Amino acid sequence: MLILLNFLLAQAHVRMFYDSSIASATPHAIRNSGTTTGNGGMSTAGPCGGAEAWGGTSGNQFTDASVGDRVALKIQYNGGHKSAENQFTVRWKCGTQSAGPTETDMKADDTLLAEGVCSVLSCPTANAYPCPAADGNNFEPGYIFECTIPNEAAGQYCTYSVLDQREWGGCVDLRVSNTIPESTMPEATPDPNTPQETPGIEEFPSSFTGTFKFYGADIDETSPKYESCCCTMDEGSTSKNTFEVSETGLLTGNFNIVCPAAVTTARGLQSSATNLNIQLTYGGVVSWKGEAMIQGQEMTFEVVDGDTLYYSNTGKAEPMICDGYIRQDGTGSGDVLTAPDQCETLEFVYSRDLWNGVSSWSVVCLFVLMLASF
Numbered sequence: 055m056l057i058l059l060n061f062l063l064a065q066a067h068v069r070m071f072y073d074s075s076i077a078s079a080t081p082h083a084i085r086n087s088g089t090t091t092g093n094g095g096m097s098t099a100g101p102c103g104g105a106e107a108w109g110g111t112s113g114n115q116f117t118d119a120s121v122g123d124r125v126a127l128k129i130q131y132n133g134g135h136k137s138a139e140n141q142f143t144v145r146w147k148c149g150t151q152s153a154g155p156t157e158t159d160m161k162a163d164d165t166l167l168a169e170g171v172c173s174v175l176s177c178p179t180a181n182a183y184p185c186p187a188a189d190g191n192n193f194e195p196g197y198i199f200e201c202t203i204p205n206e207a208a209g210q211y212c213t214y215s216v217l218d219q220r221e222w223g224g225c226v227d228l229r230v231s232n233t234i235p236e237s238t239m240p241e242a243t244p245d246p247n248t249p250q251e252t253p254g255i256e257e258f259p260s261s262f263t264g265t266f267k268f269y270g271a272d273i274d275e276t277s278p279k280y281e282s283c284c285c286t287m288d289e290g291s292t293s294k295n296t297f298e299v300s301e302t303g304l305l306t307g308n309f310n311i312v313c314p315a316a317v318t319t320a321r322g323l324q325s326s327a328t329n330l331n332i333q334l335t336y337g338g339v340v341s342w343k344g345e346a347m348i349q350g351q352e353m354t355f356e357v358v359d360g361d362t363l364y365y366s367n368t369g370k371a372e373p374m375i376c377d378g379y380i381r382q383d384g385t386g387s388g389d390v391l392t393a394p395d396q397c398e399t400l401e402f403v404y405s406r407d408l409w410n411g412v413s414s415w416s417v418v419c420l421f422v423l424m425l426a427s428f
Contacts, residue, residue: 067096067132067276070103070216070224072358073338074126074198076175081340082125083115085213085225088272090115091340091359092379093366094224096132096276101145101160101215102225108154108211109227116154116227121208121234126175128198129216129224131190132277132373140187142197142223144172145215154211154227161221172201187218192370208234258303258334261360262342266307266380268295275394277367277377280403282396284376285313285323289390294327297355297363297380303334303342305355305363311348311375316397320404323349323374330355351375 071093073081084094086103087110097103109116119125129142143166147155155163169183176198177185185197201214209232217223268290278284287295287310297307310327317323332344332355343356345368352369363380367373376394 067098067281068103068129068218068222068224069096069132069277070094070226071128071130071196073341074128075196075338075341076126076128076198076200077339079124079126079200079339080117081338082117082127082226082228083110085110085115085227087115088274089362089379091362093364095274096377097224098220098222100157101217101221101223102157102213103223104157105225106157108149108156108213116211116229118231119203119228120231121203121205123203124200125203125214125226125228126198126200127172127214127216127226128176128196130196131187132279132367136188136190136192138188139219140190141184141219142187142199142216143167143184143218144199144201145217145223146201146212148207148210148212148230151209151211154229155213157225160213160215160225164221167201172199174198175200184219190370191368203228203230205234208232258301258342259360260301262303262334262357263299263301264360264382266297266299266363266382268380272380273376273378273391273394275376278374279372280397280400282394283314283317283400284374284394285311285317285325286376286378286391286393288312288393297330299334299357299363305332305334305344305357306330309346309348309353312391312393313374314393314395314397316395316401316404317374317393320397320400321372321374323351348375 070084072084072091083090086094086105094103146167147163149155174181174183176195178193179186207230210230212228212230214226215223268287273286275282290296294308294310299305307330308327309330312325313323328348330346332346334342334344337343341356341358343354346353351367354366354368356364361382366377367375
């Protein structure tokens, strides 16, 4: 049991991103996201993050594309997971119309794209493929590749998977048109290390303004360091967990969370309220984002496509607040939500660390007593 728990502690989670943050790059639906415009869920379940069917659970989590299109693919670990073995590569497979590759197919065909097939846009070691990822999400830009859809994909349902050495990854599904352009030579990709011109705050899109009220759904319990063990918002009301985005991109509201007892005991996070006053800035083709510290936890708030507010724990150590999203048109019962409290692994870590601390202190005391006896 101890060996198994220690193995679980070493597991990292990865997620794919809808918007790659590369200027002018088209966003792409992620197979294991809850929506067509959301980031993928944190997962260790396989090349597509545990989503078996092409197009995701809704069948609509795919993007229409053409031969010659450039597809930007961004992936990142959650906090607290570093390993010298970490590295990311890209896998590609096509199927016939209405029969795109399943996750099982992506596992079975384990051929990785060769070096040079895809451009490496963001990697701690420039242009390296496979891209080394020893520092996990300490590499803040994320790990980004860009691949060009080949001619032979015309008229097929295809999938790109970005995955690490343990086949933990995410998938972008593409419905490729039958048309092959006369020239499929891709445009030159801008150097990601060159600062990109981005819209100023005066250009904040009016369609992104509005009210976002939490109603106790759409929470990602896989996102914290210890799965299903996290603080989360409890309910939306006029005084808490209702957020406003102004015409200038100012996000305000009261972020009210409830925490499991184990998180409070082991990591010190308390059920609390934090007033947000965040200036959102350009974060990608369809996203505006800002950051805040919640009890020492780094949180990113991001409005995507104008109608959904995502909140993500982007801390580099131990994420203890669940990710989730709120739709402008969301409805719900208004019931108070109880924080996920499946904290067995955290409790084990806390007990182990206490024991190690006591044991170490005991050894020191014994050594001092032994010296005193001479």
